[in-house]
Amino acid sequence: MSKQVLTQTRIIECGIALINNGSAVSFANIARELGTKSQALYPYFANQQALSYAILDQTVASLVERLKTDLFGKTGREALVEFALICRRVCLEHPRLSQFIVALPRSEDAIADEPVAAFRTLLTQSVAAVVASERARLLGGRLLRDLIIGELINISSGWFNNAELPQEDSFRWMIERGIDALTVEDRTPTK
Structure with missing residues (x-):
């Protein structure tokens, strides 16, 4: 899988898609879906709670x-x-x-x-x-x-x-x- 450009919006949308499909929203699952490493998400979200509230926000x-x-x-x-x-x-x-x-x-x-x-x-x-x-x-x-x-x-x-x-x-x-x-x-x- 080729690396994709990460943005907050793409990460949030991936999290929403995982939830809708019945998968756990975790940095590991999102990173896997986006073809990157979990650590690549930290510049966008400090932790899992921040990501969860960003999903709520959107x-x-x-x-x-x-x-x-x-x-x-x-x-x-x-x-x-x-x-x-x-x-x-x-x-x-x-x-x-x-x-x-x-x-x-x-x-x-x-x-x-x-x-x-x-x-x-x-x-x-x-x-x-x-x-x-x-x-x-x-x-x-x-x-x-x-x-x-x-x-x-x-x-x-x-x-x-x-x-x-x-x-x-x-x-x-x-x-x-x-x-x-x-x-x-x-x-x-x-x-």
């Missing part, structure tokens, strides 16, 4: 761009439902990568601050277009994340296979009922 940035494109012109409840459906579809299109991203611990020194912040902003804006109270917005954000991650885990492990009720239909139903509950919560006076 993956979330890609999701944010898709959300911005697909949600353009949509508002309110319609935008919030579509936000959830897009996230669900992306997760299920790449279940191994999504599970890798979800499993990464979040910490103050995480490298992927910008894309994660952009995702949170889109999520917050989508929820805030439907409910006004801080409590309802927090509940809405948690509701969406929990339902999306639940779908990822359950569907990719073989659950929810019933032809009478398609998976996306039941997901949409749960999102709609959740939004109904949020609007009630939003009107409930706080103690």
Whole structure:
């Protein structure tokens, strides 16, 4: 195999491909795929954690761009439902990568601050277009994340296979009922 020019982007893309194929993301595996030695990756990433967060960074940035494109012109409840459906579809299109991203611990020194912040902003804006109270917005954000991650885990492990009720239909139903509950919560006076 001939040596290839290394870049951060090529290394990250190789890591993503390995994850999607069910292989471990390690410097050794990436170097083997790129036709180089593990040591050649260190100028680009200090360690495995830095590479993992760079993969998170690129993956979330890609999701944010898709959300911005697909949600353009949509508002309110319609935008919030579509936000959830897009996230669900992306997760299920790449279940191994999504599970890798979800499993990464979040910490103050995480490298992927910008894309994660952009995702949170889109999520917050989508929820805030439907409910006004801080409590309802927090509940809405948690509701969406929990339902999306639940779908990822359950569907990719073989659950929810019933032809009478398609998976996306039941997901949409749960999102709609959740939004109904949020609007009630939003009107409930706080103690």
